[in-house]
Amino acid sequence: QYDYPKVNDLPLDSQVIHITLTDELFEKIKQFNKQTNSTLFISLLSAFQTFLSVYYDEEKIVIGSPVAKRNHPNIEKTIGYFVNTLPFKAAVEKNESFISFVNRNIKAVSDVLAHQHVPTEQILKQVKLDRIMDSAIFFDSVFVLQNNDQVHTNYNSIKLKPKRVNTSKAKFDLVVQAEVWDGKLAIAFEYNKSLFKEEKMQRMAHNFIYWLNQIFSESTQKLLDLNYIEPSQQEELLKISTHQGDEEFNKVFEDVITKFKKSVKKMPTKIAAVHNENKITYSELDSKSNQI
Numbered sequence: 001q002y003d004y005p006k007v008n009d010l011p012l013d014s015q016v017i018h019i020t021l022t023d024e025l026f027e028k029i030k031q032f033n034k035q036t037n038s039t040l041f042i043s044l045l046s047a048f049q050t051f052l053s054v055y056y057d058e059e060k061i062v063i064g065s066p067v068a069k070r071n072h073p074n075i076e077k078t079i080g081y082f083v084n085t086l087p088f089k090a091a092v093e094k095n096e097s098f099i100s101f102v103n104r105n106i107k108a109v110s111d112v113l114a115h116q117h118v119p120t121e122q123i124l125k126q127v128k129l130d131r132i133m134d135s136a137i138f139f140d141s142v143f144v145l146q147n148n149d150q151v152h153t154n155y156n157s158i159k160l161k162p163k164r165v166n167t168s169k170a171k172f173d174l175v176v177q178a179e180v181w182d183g184k185l186a187i188a189f190e191y192n193k194s195l196f197k198e199e200k201m202q203r204m205a206h207n208f209i210y211w212l213n214q215i216f217s218e219s220t221q222k223l224l225d226l227n228y229i230e231p232s233q234q235e236e237l238l239k240i241s242t243h244q245g246d247e248e249f250n251k252v253f254e255d256v257i258t259k260f261k262k263s264v265k266k267m268p269t270k271i272a273a274v275h276n277e278n279k280i281t282y283s284e285l286d287s288k289s290n291q292i
Contacts, residue, residue, distance in 0.1 A: 054224075
């Protein structure tokens with residue numbers, strides 16, 4: 001999943017990709033929510049869960065999402081930070097439709113929200129994990145729905161309105177944030193630049209939007225029958241798989257092999273790869289690759 005190693009003391013610099021959904025797609029989502037008696041939060045959370053499931057071929061998906069914890073009248077107007085980031089776990093079955101998954105997921109999400117007052121640290125104590133008391137143990141991807149009212153303030157001739165601000169600090173590996181902004185649904189992909197390449201996340205973000213079009217247009221179709229890669233990327237993958245442009249394709253891989261052979265000749269006893277406690281030299285790796 002990662003383009004670069006995930007190590008301790010990882011830089012937290014982030015990059016954000018902003019995409020605004022078409023009015024047609026946003027309307028489909030609204031109609032879907034009415035049909036399923038769902039909410040924008042549940043339908044988009046379910047969309048992100050199913051997308052990660054098909055994208056990475058994983059059945060069990062855990063995504064974090066912050067909740068305000070202001071579900072009691074006595075603290076609704078109290079100034080302070082009450083946010084708790086909860087883990088939302090889903091078992092995605094590829095043979096079911098998206099509408100079926102959402103209907104099943106409504107109860108699961110409701111059950112989690114019913115216990116939103118329980119701090120994540122308390123959960124970690126109960127499961128007795130021998131690791132740092134951190135919510136990132138449960139999830140490294142987060143979904144956020146910004147549903148705060150947009151307030152426009154006027155002062156004499158000056159008009160003030162909200163503005164998107166990027167802190168440039170990645171709190172998690174990937175955060176997908178949705179927000180209704182001036183009547184339109186905007187999606188933001190914030191990712192850790194120390195883990196992912198920009199071109200990869202650009203592709204992923206656009207594939208997610210394509211997935212939204214698929215599931216809200218064909219909500220009764222099985223998930224495994226839906227495409228999660230947009231057509232332009234499918235064409236690129238097809239070219240690679242059929243080796244179109246063989247001259248350029250072969251040139252790339254000739255260069256890799258040639259460089260490796262040069263390394264074998266130049267430093268045969270140097271360590272070429274390390275996995276846990278196992279190490280292998282260039283000469284040993286060359287010998288094994290020739291056997292393959």
